[in-house]
Amino acid sequence: TMNLRSMEPSSIRTLLRNGEHKREPTTYWAEGYKQTNLAILPRKLAKDFEEFARGNLGALPLLYVSKAGELSAGYLGKNSDVRTDAPAYQIVANKTRTIVDNLLEFDWSDMVTFYIGCSFSFTQILVENKLLTPSTKGVSIFRTNIDCYESGPFKCKMVVSMKAISKHALSKIHQITSKFPDVHGAPIHYGNPARIGIPDINDCIGDTTDFVENDVAVFWCCGFTAVEALMQANVERAFTHGPNSVFVTDVKQEAVNTE
Amino acid sequence: TMNLRSMEPSSIRTLLRNGEHKREPTTYWAEGYKQTNLAILPRKLAKDFEEFARGNLGALPLLYVSKAGELSAGYLGKNSDVRTDAPAYQIVANKTRTIVDNLLEFDWSDMVTFYIGCSFSFTQILVENKLLTPSTKGVSIFRTNIDCYESGPFKCKMVVSMKAISKHALSKIHQITSKFPDVHGAPIHYGNPARIGIPDINDCIGDTTDFVENDVAVFWCCGFTAVEALMQANVERAFTHGPNSVFVTDVKQEAVNTE
Numbered sequence: 312t313m314n315l316r317s318m319e320p321s322s323i324r325t326l327l328r329n330g331e332h333k334r335e336p337t338t339y340w341a342e343g344y345k346q347t348n349l350a351i352l353p354r355k356l357a358k359d360f361e362e363f364a365r366g367n368l369g370a371l372p373l374l375y376v377s378k379a380g381e382l383s384a385g386y387l388g389k390n391s392d393v394r395t396d397a398p399a400y401q402i403v404a405n406k407t408r409t410i411v412d413n414l415l416e417f418d419w420s421d422m423v424t425f426y427i428g429c430s431f432s433f434t435q436i437l438v439e440n441k442l443l444t445p446s447t448k449g450v451s452i453f454r455t456n457i458d459c460y461e462s463g464p465f466k467c468k469m470v471v472s473m474k475a476i477s478k479h480a481l482s483k484i485h486q487i488t489s490k491f492p493d494v495h496g497a498p499i500h501y502g503n504p505a506r507i508g509i510p511d512i513n514d515c516i517g518d519t520t521d522f523v524e525n526d527v528a529v530f531w532c533c534g535f536t537a538v539e540a541l542m543q544a545n546v547e548r549a550f551t552h553g554p555n556s557v558f559v560t561d562v563k564q565e566a567v568n569t570e
Numbered sequence: 571t572m573n574l575r576s577m578e579p580s581s582i583r584t585l586l587r588n589g590e591h592k593r594e595p596t597t598y599w600a601e602g603y604k605q606t607n608l609a610i611l612p613r614k615l616a617k618d619f620e621e622f623a624r625g626n627l628g629a630l631p632l633l634y635v636s637k638a639g640e641l642s643a644g645y646l647g648k649n650s651d652v653r654t655d656a657p658a659y660q661i662v663a664n665k666t667r668t669i670v671d672n673l674l675e676f677d678w679s680d681m682v683t684f685y686i687g688c689s690f691s692f693t694q695i696l697v698e699n700k701l702l703t704p705s706t707k708g709v710s711i712f713r714t715n716i717d718c719y720e721s722g723p724f725k726c727k728m729v730v731s732m733k734a735i736s737k738h739a740l741s742k743i744h745q746i747t748s749k750f751p752d753v754h755g756a757p758i759h760y761g762n763p764a765r766i767g768i769p770d771i772n773d774c775i776g777d778t779t780d781f782v783e784n785d786v787a788v789f790w791c792c793g794f795t796a797v798e799a800l801m802q803a804n805v806e807r808a809f810t811h812g813p814n815s816v817f818v819t820d821v822k823q824e825a826v827n828t829e
Contacts, residue, residue, distance in 0.1 A: 362645050365633050368687070369751030369826050372627050386621050386721065428627070457826055462645065469826055485744050489756030492628030492791060497748030497756035499826050532751060532826055567628050567716055567728055567758050567791055 315340045316435075320559040324388065324396040333412045334399045336555035342435045345494065345560045347374055347387065348427040348534035349397060350541070351414075351550035354379045357423035359463025363540060364425060366460030370469060370532040372428035372493050374560075380420045387560040393424050399553025403541045410553050422550075427534045428494035429557050430472060432564040433487075440487060442480050450555060452516040452535050456508025459536065464544035471499065471507070472533040473515070475526040484529060490566040500530040517554065574599045575694075579818040583647065583655040592671045593658045595814035601694045604753065604819045606633055606646065607686040607793035608656060609800070610673075610809040613638045616682035618722025622799060623684060625719030629728060629791040631687035631752050633819075639679045646819040652683050658812025662800045669812050681809075686793045687753035688816050689731060691823040692746075699746060701739050709814060711775040711794050715767025718795065723803035730758065730766070731792040732774070734785040743788060749825035759789040776813065 315323060315332070320341045326332055337346055350371075352360050357379070364371035375385045377393070384391045394414040402409040437443045450472055457469035476484050481501065489497035500507050512528055513519050516535065522528075541549045552558060574582060574591070579600045585591055596605055609630075611619050616638070623630035634644045636652070643650045653673040661668045696702045709731055716728035735743050740760065748756035759766050771787055772778050775794065781787075800808045811817060 362634075365752075366645070366821065367752070367826075368627075368631050368633070369755070372751075373632065374624050374627070375621075386625070458824075460821070460824070482741070485748065485756065489744065489748060490758050492631075492751060492755045492758075493624075493626070496628070496751045497744065499749050499751075562625065562719070565717075565719070567626075 316342050320344050320388065320561050321390065323559050324391055327398055328392060328395040330412070332398055334553065334556065337398060337557050337559060338431055338434055338555065341559045343563055345374065345387070345562045345564045346429045346431040346557045347560055348429045348537065349393065349550070349552040349558055350425040350427060350537040351393070351422050352546070354421050354423055356546060359465055360425065362462035363460065363465035364427070366462060367469070367536060369495060369499070370536040371534060372495065373425060374428050374493065375426040377424040379423050381424070382419065384426055384558070384560065387426055387562055389561070393558070394419065397552045397558045398556035401538070401551045401553055402548065403538065403546065403551060404548045406542050406545055414550055426558065427537060429534055430495050430531060431557060432494040433491050436487065437484070440483065442476060442484050442487070443474065450517050451520045452533055453509045454539065459540070465540040467536065467539045467543040468508070470533045470536040470539050471530040473520060473528050473530050475520050475522045476529045478525050478527045481527060481529070488531070491564065492567065494564065495531045495533070498529045498531050501527050504528055575601050579603050579647065579820050580649065582818050583650055586657055587651060587654040589671070591657055593812065593815065596657060596816050596818060597690055597693055597814065600818045602822055604633065604821045604823045605688045605690040605816045606819055607688045607796065608652065608809070608811040608817055609684040609686060609796040610652070610681050611805070613680050613682055615805060618724055619684065622719065622721035622724035623686070625721060626728070626795060628754060628758070629795040630793060631754065632684060633687050633752065634685040636683040638682050640683065641678065643685055643817070643819065646685055646821055648820070652817070653678065656811045656817045657815035660797070660810045660812050661807065662797065662805065662810060663807045665801050665804055673809055685817065686796060688793055689754050689790060690816060691753045692750050695746065696743070699742065701735060701743050701746070702733065709776050710779045711792055712768045713798065718799070724799040726795070726798045726802040727767070729792045729795040729798050730789040732779060732787050732789050734779050734781045735788045737784050737786045740786060740788070747790070750823065751826065753823065754790045754792070757788045757790050760786050763787055
């Protein structure tokens with residue numbers, strides 16, 4: 312099998328466009344490059360959604376917002392096609408979610424795409440720094456009791472991602488991830504999940520996480536907040552990336568620090 | 571004197587529009603509300619600057635981008651006038667900077683305003699948590715050796731702000747500020763200023779900071795990076811807020827965490 316870890320983002324997108332590697336998770340793909348969540352909405356909802364994202368920039372750091380009908384990702388991926396270049400997509404329609412391989416069947420002229428920073432962008436860096444235990448390959452996601460900034464129909468609780476981190480590594484995980492503020496940055500909580508509205512760490516969206524001795528649940532703002540907002544707003548039809556299958560950009564993920 | 575700390579943002583903006591409190595720093599004004607840096611450019615430069623900001627979202631979190639000619643701040647301040655409602659402005663023209671009270675004399679039809687999250691938004695919260703020593707009233711700003719993401723003519727080193735924080739409070743300062751990712755979030759460095767290109771902590775832009783025993787220099791990404799980018803790009807004419815005199819919004823600064 313081809314090594315997607317060391318492949319150029321544009322080559323990966325070409326494979327995906329040709330129908331290969333569909334439904335695979337993009338974790339560790341194109342090491343060193345930013346990956347983005349996708350939220351794709353009809354133009355009539357775009358203004359409210361953009362305000363929603365700007366008001367919750369920790370969860371939804373906007374790296375690019377397309378014009379209506381624009382297929383490519385601006386500076387993030389010049390020859391890209393947002394309808395085909397992620398491994399999977401989610402159709403969100405009246406509170407249901409359906410996974411599909413591509414979005415080619417839909418009229419695109421009125422659609423606006425939001426490219427949102429994703430923590431997959433720094434997963435490899437955490438591994439290199441020996442901060443992820445073998446138990447942290449999946450992504451556990453939770454709804455919290457934290458109110459998002461509201462805009463128009465978009466009103467929901469903040470969604471967070473969680474990783475199991477050794478308590479001895481808490482300081483280092485905080486320091487390293489804080490250097491990536493454009494992809495959620497530092498954790499926003501650890502210690503007491505119940506305080507942010509999570510009574511049961513096994514009751515999550517996505518994969519459950521196994522803890523080993525000394526592991527602590529560490530939480531970050533999460534781009535899945537967009538899905539939650541689209542569901543709660545009961546939009547007629549919108550699209551997102553598929554779970555764990557996001558968009559690989561041509562822009563390097565660089566820490567804002569030389570250490 | 572009126573108590574600007576407890577005043578509503580819209581009332582403060584009205585006073586400023588009437589010429590009162592000009593050239594005063596906005597630190598601690600309108601407690602609990604977001605304050606924003608301003609970068610105002612001719613439309614022909616706006617696309618490149620927006621990409622520059624999105625590529626450096628830690629330093630330049632975009633809370634609102636106006637249409638060309640738009641005077642008000644969208645959801646950030648519905649009845650605002652960006653030409654008058656900050657205490658001071660800077661005209662950046664061919665690498666010179668000039669401070670003025672307002673921008674009423676300029677044709678606005680072609681100007682695009684970027685409202686950028688500012689750490690003044692959480693200063694009061696740091697004081698309440700006893701994390702700022704009396705020596706930390708001013709803001710010391712430094713150029714670093716960290717390359718910004720480049721876009722068009724905008725290419726410069728990251729600018730950071732610095733506060734003197736007791737070494738005993740480092741963990742808490744990290745935890746608290748990480749809950750405000752939309753206004754720069756957690757520190758990106760402490761320990762060794764030389765590592766990020768700062769050989770002399772007294773050689774700064776803005777006010778020098780006095781250190782007391784056990785204080786450590788803590789650095790955050792800073793919106794002044796916009797000024798640096800405009801200067802380095804040698805733009806013919808652009809505007810920013812005046813030093814320490816930023817724009818007070820109607821949007822509450824809420825932490826993304828209940829603790």
